[in-house]
Amino acid sequence: MESIRHWNDAPLKWETIKLFSERARPLEIFIENKSKYALELTEDFLDSGQRVDSTFTKSIAPGSSWLTLVANKPPGMSVGGGLKYKLQQTKYILYLGFSNPCLGGHKTFVCLSDVEQTAKWAYQEAKDGFFKSCSFEECRAIAETAPAKYCPSQRIVFTVDKS
16 A cells, blocks of 8 residues: 555644644644554543644544644643554554654654553654564564644654554
8 A cells, every 4th residue: 555644644634734734833733543453542642732633533444544733732842642552453562652842853652562652652652753673473663753634844754554
């Protein structure tokens, strides 16, 4: 399957894009599910910042993607958080961590595991923003940065597929 990270995202309201792009630390989080399993969100955590758009989905079907916009809360200067997904019909749990701190560059974390952790743990494990890959049996998860579409910052792309 061809990568879907450059396809058009769901339409966003102009007011949302304007609010998002004016924040000090905006960050686009894009999740693409190239696996054969649905991803069910079981926990989300925002340490700092807030979700700027109103699109929120608890499930990402195979072959689908989801974009959310997060940014600092005024007058805050950073945004960071974590997401925890269950890969349906498997024992796998997908952990995603992200941060756009006041000082330093973007931070990411990705992990596929059968061990219970929290979304906060995924956030705390986010280190540098370099490419990351994690394989567990027949699945693989990737974290990488890409040019942003709605802000001058970056887009963090998390991809789940077969290894």
